[in-house]
Amino acid sequence: MSRPASPGAPSEAHNVLAITPFRRLWISLVLSGLGDWLSLLALVSLAAIFTADAPVLVRYLAIGGVLAVKLAPSVLFSPLVGALTDRLDRRWTMVAGDVLRGLLYVSVPVVGLLAPGFALPWLFIAALLAEIVELLWTGAKDSAVPNLVPRKLLGQADRLGLFTAYGTAPIAALLFAGLASISNVLGVLVPSLASPEADIALYLNGLLFFVAAGIVAGLPIPAHRSAKDTQSPTRDARILPAVFQGLRGSGDPVLLRGLSVGLIATVVAVGAVIGVGRLHAEGLGAGNAGFGVLFAAVLGGMGLGAIAGPRVLKLFSRRRLFGLTAVLAGVVLLFTGAVGDMVLAAVLALVLGVVAGMAWATALTVVTREIEDEHRAAVHAHLNGAARLTLVLSTVLAPVAAGFIGDRALPIGPLTYDLRGGAVVLMAVGLLGVVAAVVAHHRVNRNDPEAGPGLLPELFAALRGVEITEPVAEDDKPSGAFIVIEGGEGAGKSTQVRELTVWLRDQGFEVVSTRQPGATKLGMRLRGLLLDRENSHITPRAEVLLYAADKADHVQQEILPALRRGAVVISDRYTDSLLAYQGAGRDLAVSDIRDISTWAVQDLVPDLTVLLDVRPEEGLSRLSGPADRIESESAEFHDRVRKGFLDLARADPDRYLVLDAREPRERVTREIQKRVRALLPDPVPSASEAVTGMIPVIKND
CATH class of the missing domain: 3.40.50.300 (P-loop containing nucleotide triphosphate hydrolases)
Structure with missing residues (x-):
């Protein structure tokens, strides 16, 4: 008989948090996570501000460059850095990593104050160095976790770490939006700040990383051992191989390719919002505060959707639910780019995040239920790797495409419609996402064993909480x-x-x-x-x-x-x-x-x-x-x-x-x-x- 799937729910966190050393490590992870997300928002904001007088293409390219420097190293360089991490002391690698990241992020506003002409180049250099240091820090952290918790709780610890890494994103975004909302006051008090909220966010980063370093310094992490014995299974050193090896020999190829296409479509939608969000919010008159709200809405929505996905429409086919949520993500993104109101754009970004999270959770449910145990890990690795790689590419390429499109004023009779490059990218990605999601829906729902007699009747019945079945006479015998x-x-x-x-x-x-x-x-x-x-x-x-x-x-x-x-x-x-x-x-x-x-x-x-x-x-x-x-x-x-x-x-x-x-x-x-x-x-x-x-x-x- 096959082995059971491992449970996976953040609600199990209280078991591992009862272990004092791990609880202290987790506190440092929370601080580091907040610092990472705050740095992303602040650096994107500074890139937009440093290029405020440049052409639109240059502004979008600067933002795309920051996103590339922040996101790409974790995918491209993990195998190389992972080999180096295995030779370093775990605790002191983490301490040094936190201190160096704090210093690098604090140096960005300092250089902007002392040498304005060198501010933008140093922003890229500091961001790249910080990401390389973070890779070393992450490898040391992942290898240290098995030394702090029993083996039977290692899965719970890894899931809690993953939840913490992404769960701090909307908190950091709301904090950044809050700083931006009082930026006028900060600008009056400290006129030398180029962007008060961004500069304060980076100074706050330094404080968070320094406190995290102090916490880690006191942890009882043993001296270096062979990574084979202590390496955490959450390490991402094989993201690219997992993506390119594909889904060969892992079950129904049509089903799995449909899941992959649908997930990629939803991830591209989320990446497009992140990539063009800063200048799109500026075009809507909201600036950094709007960017923080958009960022918090889409990522916070993804968390809500991932939690709600398995609980929504329990009597509805999971395959059909996946297809519908993937299609809905494209439709919502299309409207997000078309609207000209910041509040409505934020609401639509939240809905986009929710349906994207539901699509992800539903896809994992389908994989768990329908893929054999021996192939499930490979399928999960492929989907996770494809999502990570797609998120990086879409987040970086979306502002580049928006920059080449540019901003235009279209005369419509006596009125003029401001067509911004970011809005065009969102609408185009949304339209392409709908097409891809429809294709994925048809592939995934081929021979669906859960599907009722029709999509709409089954959906309406599930909304009412009624299980729909085809009418069968009592004396009818199965014909299959x-x-x-x-x-x-x-x-x-x-x-x-x-x-x-x-x-x-x-x-x-x-x-x-x-x-x-x-x-x-x-x-x-x-x-x-x-x-x-x-x-x-x-x-x-x-x-x-x-x-x-x-x-x-x-x-x-x-x-x-x-x-x-x-x-x-x-x-x-x-x-x-x-x-x-x-x-x-x-x-x-x-x-x-x-x-x-x-x-x-x-x-x-x-x-x-x-x-x-x-x-x-x-x-x-x-x-x-x-x-x-x-x-x-x-x-x-x-x-x-x-x-x-x-x-x-x-x-x-x-x-x-x-x-x-x-x-x-x-x-x-x-x-x-x-x-x-x-x-x-x-x-x-x-x-x-x-x-x-x-x-x-x-x-x-």
């Missing part, structure tokens, strides 16, 4: 075909499910591939309980009932609806696993378990059960990664399970196809296809055959 792949650990079930799914779809059939446990929302939670090695206290009878609950929910929500509409359902495990593992394996009465499972699945029996037979020692040797609760059972247990499967097959030979899992994968696949051909319903409706006079032919591979 139900095929189950069974076997012990490492038998190759998932591979054969994938091969059979692709083959049948090539023949024109609607195919729903699924698994037990874990195919529904309830099943995902039960899977985590049942397969977690820490839950060794679960008694055999309770285990039977938990598995039966998963099967009952799975059959009612997934399998029966698909069969009733004529689809071919292929399941990785079914009731035979319950009889073999919990009956034979746990030495419980098979007849009692059969009664429970029969009632749970509403007497639904597969048309074909393929048993991939493999000796336990050989199957277990094929597994990679740590064993789950079932995989770690004794050899005697797995021997009893294998015998239980073979006994079931001998008792019902007409329903079973027993194959030797040691045979080459291609040969096993051909044998399954040969047996499945006789079970297949006709993929072309009889009405169509009457018109064409043709009978569909199944290809021989």
Whole structure:
């Protein structure tokens, strides 16, 4: 059986924050995070102010240059800096990194005061040096975390660190907007400041980094060890390889490419707002305060959307929700560029952030539910890397494009419409985003097992909190075909499910591939309980009932609806696993378990059960990664399970196809296809055959 997905929620933070050294490190992370975001806002503002008298193209290029210097190094240079970090002392690298960043950011307004002609070049130099120092600091921090928390809490610590890094962005933006709102008073009190809010923000940066350095200096971080033993899994040294390796061999390629295209479209929308936000807000008469509000709205909205995504429209198909939110992000961005009111632009930026965050969270839900455990990490790495790279490119290129477009006054009758380059970029990106999101929606929703009879009826029903199903007469029997792949650990079930799914779809059939446990929302939670090695206290009878609950929910929500509409359902495990593992394996009465499972699945029996037979020692040797609760059972247990499967097959030979899992994968696949051909319903409706006079032919591979 596959391993459960690791839980991921910031609500678990109280567990790791109870550890005093980590709590102190987290406080320094909060201060550093605020400093990083404040520096981004302040430097962009100063770049706009230092070029205030220059042509529009120069102003946008200056802003694009600052964004490139601030964002690109983390993607481009992480592998090189990561290798260097592993050779440095973690604590003192962090202390020195905080001190150096503080000094560099403080130096920007100081140089602007003492040498105005050198202010803009030094801004770029200081920003670049600060980002390189930050890479060293981040590597040291990530490698230090495993020394401060137990291994079992490392995932929670990493998630809290990620949440903190992005959660401080809207706070910093609102702080910057607050400074900007009183900039006139500051300008009167200190006339030498080029931009009071930006200069004060950079001085505040220095203070934040110096305090963070003092906190880290007192942490009990051990001396340097090999990074192989202590490296945190959050390090981003392989962002580019993860992006370019793509999604090969990771499941349904059409689904995954659709998710990737949709996410890229939403990320580009967010990046465009960040890239042109400063001068766009200036064009709306809001200046730095407006830029801070836009920044806080879009990034804060993303956080709200990511939290709300899994909780919104729970009865609505997740694939459809992803497509709708991606399309809505493009539409909202289009209107954000078109409006000429700062308040309305800020509201639309907030909505954009919310729907973008919902799209991201929904995509991760689809990946968790529908991608096999062994491929899920690669898919997550690809999507995360693609999003990071796309955000950098869109944020940097958006102001460059706006600069080349420039600002124009368009006469419309007696009126004049000010067409600004930033607004044109937002509208153009929004329009292209809508097109890309529509394409992604169609790809993602192909063969959606959760989808109802129609998008709008399902949406309206979900808004009312009502689950919509197609009307089926009580005496109607499922018209589809139900095929189950069974076997012990490492038998190759998932591979054969994938091969059979692709083959049948090539023949024109609607195919729903699924698994037990874990195919529904309830099943995902039960899977985590049942397969977690820490839950060794679960008694055999309770285990039977938990598995039966998963099967009952799975059959009612997934399998029966698909069969009733004529689809071919292929399941990785079914009731035979319950009889073999919990009956034979746990030495419980098979007849009692059969009664429970029969009632749970509403007497639904597969048309074909393929048993991939493999000796336990050989199957277990094929597994990679740590064993789950079932995989770690004794050899005697797995021997009893294998015998239980073979006994079931001998008792019902007409329903079973027993194959030797040691045979080459291609040969096993051909044998399954040969047996499945006789079970297949006709993929072309009889009405169509009457018109064409043709009978569909199944290809021989």
